[in-house]
Amino acid sequence: MTASPAGRASSAPLMGRDAEPTLFEISVPGRHAYQLRTTDVPARPLAELVPTAHLAEAPVAIAEVSERDLVGHVTRLSHRQFSVDLGMYPLGSCTMKYNPKFCDAVAADPGLASVHPAAPAALTQGWLEVLVDLEERLCAITGMAAATLQPAAGAAGELTGLLLMRAYHESRGDVRRRVIIPDSAHGTNPASVTLGGYEVTTVPSNDRGLVDLEALRGVLGPDVAGIMLTNPNTLGLFEEEIVEIAAAVHEVGGLLYYDGANLNAILGVVRPGDMGFDIVHMNLHKTFATPHGGGGPGAGPVAVAAHLADFLPGPRAVREGAGFTWATPPRSIGRVHGWHGNALVLARALAYIHVHGAEGLTRVAQHAVLNANWLRRRLAAILPAAHDRMCMHECTLRATPLKDAYGVRALDVAKALLEEGFHAPTVYFPLIVDEALMFEPTETESPQTLEALAQAIERIAVRAATDPEGLHRAPQTTPVARVDEARAARHLVATADAPRP
Amino acid sequence: MTASPAGRASSAPLMGRDAEPTLFEISVPGRHAYQLRTTDVPARPLAELVPTAHLAEAPVAIAEVSERDLVGHVTRLSHRQFSVDLGMYPLGSCTMKYNPKFCDAVAADPGLASVHPAAPAALTQGWLEVLVDLEERLCAITGMAAATLQPAAGAAGELTGLLLMRAYHESRGDVRRRVIIPDSAHGTNPASVTLGGYEVTTVPSNDRGLVDLEALRGVLGPDVAGIMLTNPNTLGLFEEEIVEIAAAVHEVGGLLYYDGANLNAILGVVRPGDMGFDIVHMNLHKTFATPHGGGGPGAGPVAVAAHLADFLPGPRAVREGAGFTWATPPRSIGRVHGWHGNALVLARALAYIHVHGAEGLTRVAQHAVLNANWLRRRLAAILPAAHDRMCMHECTLRATPLKDAYGVRALDVAKALLEEGFHAPTVYFPLIVDEALMFEPTETESPQTLEALAQAIERIAVRAATDPEGLHRAPQTTPVARVDEARAARHLVATADAPRP
Amino acid sequence: MADYLPHTPEEVATMLALVGVDSLEGLYAHVPSAVRLAGGLDLPAGVSEPDAAALVAGYGARNGARASELVCFAGAGAYDHEVPPVVRALAGRSEFVTAYTPYQPEVAQGVLQAIFEYQTLVARLAGLPIANASLYDGATALVEALNMAHGATGRSRMLVSSGVHPHWRAVARTFAAGTGHEVVEVPLVGGRTDWSGLDPEGVAAVVVAYPNYLGVLEDPAEAKALAESVGALLVVAGDPVAAGVLRSAGSWGADVFVGEGQPFGTALSFGGPYLGLFACAEDQVRRLPGRIVGETLDTEGRRAYVTTLRAREQDIRREKATSNVCTNQTLMAVTAAIQLGWLGTAGLREVATRCAQGAHYLFDELVGLEGVTPVTTEPFFREFALRLRRPAREVIARLAQEGILAGVALEALVGPGDRSIDAPEDVLLVAVTERRTRAEIDHYVAAMRGALQ
């Protein structure tokens, strides 16, 4: 009896603050949970079926636990995890809105979930219709002509978009080298540019937090393949000179790529296509309320203007008569996913759009912007905005006054918020803002919750003055206290089998 | 903005130890979560349909919350709740075993769950088959001839059994007045006897913790309608003289009623029918793994020997040719449930029996008994058993040594166990044991978990010696500390609308 | 054979050694061999979960009356209301599902607070100050109400309107055999209770259904007057959905409200588990059956909840308890609180209103058909009874072929000689919920026309 007990709940925050043993620590040789159906298939020994040279000497050791112990373990892990369903998650750039349970039911529908991806189109007309319906709606929302639903997340969408850019230029015999990115951009943008085979040229923001149009003009040239922008940008500010930017980029033959991570701000109000963008990716797991799953799955469809439609990845579901079929665009860049994309995420998004309709989506954007601006104003005395004017769905604030006065940094504020019952905002992003705290309240949080958040920050400000040391030690009420990140990086222990330092 | 915020997670033990506001405190006039289907039914004003004398002046105030806030509120409440899925629940007499998730899926199957109870038998053959299959299996398990599945819980089963007893005697023109109950019995037994129109005669236990056969003979007489027994009894001990008891009761024309709350101990090993019982109720929510739901729903089917079958409640599902129909026994006592009993609980139990089969159920009982006896032996030095010999599926221990030495009572031990990550055992029951702590580990807990429980109790014993005051204040690591029960009873505040003291 | 046991053979051996026996069978050595089962249980061998799932799917497939297949116009106390995914997800959380009764309040605030909120909601619907934590179902809630009336008055005569659901009356009769109550079923005349000519002497309770089981909105004031005249309790058995818009039981002077809580988030479930609603006046609280949760404080002054007034309950008072109920229907109560939270004030009103609108629309259409006559001209709420020119049973069978569960045949509901209705074979009880569309209703009417041809 040397294994750890799996019926003890002291690791559940309800009961205590112990560590939870790993699955491997509760494993006992000989236990099992699995039950399989009776098949009556002749049970020939594996060695008769497969040359023994291929067989492992011993089966891989997984873990050996009872169903009861598995349930206890995983349920306790879940109690050690914050989530939207537990409370507010004002993570800037992440759009952690409420995820309707209805969409979970959609994704669990066996009519959708139990379909094999290689089943012939004649037997999967419903799924093809889902894809076509969604593509059409996403095009309507973004003001584009056609879309691919294959990319599995935002970054995958970006890279797809860059490959579309490349294919477009190459189809015109046009070799271009650089892609322009504002200094406020999300890290996936430059990383994708590299993988797209381009060099990054960073364009600075001006003192209004927007792309510096003159600086942009300065770096534009015939070797520029395009520009990647989010609008609103990662500061939460709308690029007011977008028309001029678009004209300047188009003038040198470049394309405009829209990073749709912030689309929630402008649904039904402004469309990327109308702003002059040629390529748009969307994060369905942000704007269209797919739950984040602790870090995926998401979906990052890419919509394009008509002149790029021929290059889209394929195959794509398309209408054919009264039905649907698969077709690959004539100059397709090829597949970007093993199958058709994160299909169940796509179905969720379509259901979300069905429920909201045109007017509902617009209201979503308006209220997201309302919440962010209210919060910006409400917190102005403690955490001034990096740019104190109308923001969009998120606001980038600064902890500099607290740092200057008491040595309390953005990180301390973030950790102290955990003790107050709120997830932290995004910190130290975008990189161009000192002591950045980026709040994105989303439209599904109520004014009462925003006010409670503001009051929590007021209390933290008081603590900063009276007990800055205490703030450096926060959080204390959580299952573990501040975690030693440096130690983790110094001695990597990435599996239960790794040697311990 | 006066309502409480519903997006704050400080009441979730993950984040803090605040109180969770009530649904009413987070309510804001004008909010709502509901969405109904479009029906296109003419929307005539209610006052045209119903005489206005019947209409309330204002609609009942429920609470007005967004779906997001509802989800946050209820999810946080769930984090404030211990459950089998979080850890061990060694509550004696309650059989808190692991509840297979498979049975949840059975109960959620729309083929069963979406059937109207008054749909004609021709359209509900599957349900009638479920009922017949379950009845037959329960009879095989208990050794009885027929059963009613209507009672919704154990106590309802008891009362049904007593009414059967009454109907049986009355059918023979036999008027009887008393029902005998051992002093160790569960409170539902005497309460049911009263509601069955009988007087309770308590028979004492002997120093072996069993029914005192001589004392029983002393209270038996022609006015005794029967006796209610659990076997194993509530001390967890097997009534070894059951054959003699049965003979004595039958001799005076009385019937034997088996309280099946403890059936888990003897599945496949001993059958109530073979012990001489005439009437048996089962707690499907104990023995057959229906989750307890925080206090129900359960199901308390009652099985009877052949001579009582004609009196069973009706209608009952019965075989008819290759199919099934409803039939009411000729001398039925009538209905004891508004419909057919807690049907989905019944379906769960049937699924549980399907999985286990004869051999599996026997193993369940054996391992339940093994776990209890191991724990009894393991804890003997600290918490001696009330009766230190082989027990069945549970063991009744005593905190008297701790009380005598340090003033630490059973309640203190129970509360301290919460801090150790275990639910408390049943305390102060059965009433005849001083400082009783009744442990029922159940068969689904592992030896490692039992050992951890034992070590926790060892630590508590050490604390009793060194810090008895600390134990009186336990628990401290839980969302609330020891609760003032007296205050609750002194000033009843049973609703959010009640005046506060 | 499958099971959920963790023990390995080695562990069993080690444990047996401490216990001091050498086999699992040895644990039962002290059980008299005369009663030990030889040869094991007479049951089929166990099968794996997926095999059992196939068996269960087979049962389900043999049910033709799934609401997912037949459009449901059956009611009679069990209604096909919307239960949204969000309510199912929340009520299905395993902390609620796999918890025991909240005996240790320090780790049971989740269930306790949910029950507290449920009690508040039931009390508001009833228009009464106190509600308990749930009872088995509407029928057994009525039985508890009669027992309470007996406790309050010391009397045993119960005047129960025949407008109360026939099954509930049947259950009351069954349990009266034990309590010795005399249950007097007061006839319906033209669909409403005829209280006249009754001797109210020695009456403990007057029970009226509102609306009654034929759907009719009776006048509870009559029952109240009768009860008041002799100091009996007035018990109102109400439809909790209708309670969202009707005058409350309390406002009619009820001492006790009982109801069936299934419409609040619980699936039709072939009749159970359902939810017995129970609310009462302040002066009856010491006689309350079942559990009740009260608000209090913990030792550090934080708000906390706990089951209270335990001295009424069977585990303490034993044979003198107010009731024998122990395990009740907590999960359904928690579900009801969540469903009501989802509906909110406006939603409940809307649901109740749509039920009434749908029922009246269907009623108006059906009474226009040949071969259909209303059983009564009294006002109704969301359910009504029709006399058909063919046996209701046959009509139901016919409409099932068209995908419709036409209602409940009264003949199946009432016993012989029931004092609520004559010739019940011809009578069909029809209910409409907010889920029924106009298209479904129109289809019903067309199908009925065909069936009566």
Next chain:
Amino acid sequence: MADYLPHTPEEVATMLALVGVDSLEGLYAHVPSAVRLAGGLDLPAGVSEPDAAALVAGYGARNGARASELVCFAGAGAYDHEVPPVVRALAGRSEFVTAYTPYQPEVAQGVLQAIFEYQTLVARLAGLPIANASLYDGATALVEALNMAHGATGRSRMLVSSGVHPHWRAVARTFAAGTGHEVVEVPLVGGRTDWSGLDPEGVAAVVVAYPNYLGVLEDPAEAKALAESVGALLVVAGDPVAAGVLRSAGSWGADVFVGEGQPFGTALSFGGPYLGLFACAEDQVRRLPGRIVGETLDTEGRRAYVTTLRAREQDIRREKATSNVCTNQTLMAVTAAIQLGWLGTAGLREVATRCAQGAHYLFDELVGLEGVTPVTTEPFFREFALRLRRPAREVIARLAQEGILAGVALEALVGPGDRSIDAPEDVLLVAVTERRTRAEIDHYVAAMRGALQ
């Protein structure tokens, strides 16, 4: 129109006042009017959830190929394995589902520890010391492996066996347009890779599938020798179920293992979300794509988990990151860890064995039919390719009428001129999982006999 907004009109007004604008539209006043959308989105009006549910049910009903309806013999990287209710219940817990990436480890230990356990399991299956926290799917995991090989060797030539899934190769080709990698597809001859006659100069990676997409168990030692000869990385693309009993990638000398993790608890889902498995040798860890969770301590010395080696990632390294991946497939990784915990050592072995047994049983029966020839005589594991005397497409359509999804038509999988197979129109790829019964297999054989007549 429905939405999930809490704001009442009064609240909106109060908030607007603080913000200093007087309408919701006013929040957008600084947006140039030239780009503002006039007239709203061109979308249908919103509908309520139940109405939307009806729309969704309609899509589902128009899919004839639900595994619940057609018995599934299709594979090609997506398999119909048992996913028990317990795994669905646990993986569906909302704390996992609605959490963000664990940026604040103090309140994210649940997801972090689950990923740590997942990493351990993937590393064990791969026989390699390091695994990351997941990638999008098997295909993109392969792309990341090529990028890693490029980073490790500074070279750009990739020798990819044509036994690698055709879609994965297609994805590799797509992304090579950006990275500039030269992807050389090495032909299959008789079902196995013909590595002969290749110039290994300047090769960064040698990629072999094990088993390959036709089901064949190739000899990874050949690929290893080739890789070793030039200091290239060996990348093994493996079936993770087969990995339960086959020699591990690591034992064959692989530097990188990639795989499709769908078989571990994820439904067929029409192809996604799936799960990209990625494990590698110790010396590649600084080039690892995506997130990795490491064990550490908190300030009070308690064990804790945290995402680590962040300096590789795009949010820190930006254009120099090892990969651009940010959001990945965590929920599927958590699901896989739970499913593997449910299977355990014995269960995974049993599943793998049953797959092989079923596949060989079916294979033996089918090759006895007239009009069926095996594509190769090489050993296979759980999947095999057959050449039929009718187009595979037609056979699939015929068998669908008998309730069987007969497999995958190779013609639909491979592009024109694919170097893995000739005349793919005639080839059917058939997979068997542990869920397929002998009766189902026998039915398949009978149906195939009919279809080929």
